[in-house]
Amino acid sequence: MLHIINKSPFENSTLDSCLRIAKSGGAVLLIEDAVFAATKGSAAESKIKQAMAGMKVYALQPDLAARGVADRVIDGVTLVDYAGFVDLVAENPKLQSWL
Template sequence: MQMLHIVNKSPLDRNALDSALRMAKPGSTILLIEDGIYAVTKGNKAEGAIREAMKTVTVSALWPDLEARGMQDTVIDGVKQVDYSGFVDLVAESSSVMSWL
């Protein structure tokens, strides 16, 4: 099992995403929630880093947070969208969880 990295801050506000990307080992999962979902939208400043990360880690975004912000149709191809049940599954399947604040 691998680590789950949870990022809830916008890449425009904090460097939490950069830290998570730097520390994520191959096979890990990065889950974007709350304002973190802006990192997985097409055309944002983090798009290149997200696309590069997807070569070695799984990148997921919480669907209800995408929908609440009207961003569900702008998600980068290859990003997995999960609901709350999927969020719980990711936590249960991971050997450890790190929340990046």
């Protein structure tokens, strides 16, 4: 199952909710303002690292670049472009968008 998060981890608790509820073995894709969660040194780093123990974590590269943080992505987070985004959606039969 693929979980998509688009809200910043600092102003919205969707990342916490998702990581609490999502079953391990699934995938999490961070897009739009949620990509800040994938950056080193941020207060969300430990949550993402913890999540990576049981899930695959992806982040949308163009959104990281747009926000000037593409050079500080946490090791182990997989970057995808728009085509990769489509592949993830196609590969996963179920999808939850944490709006």
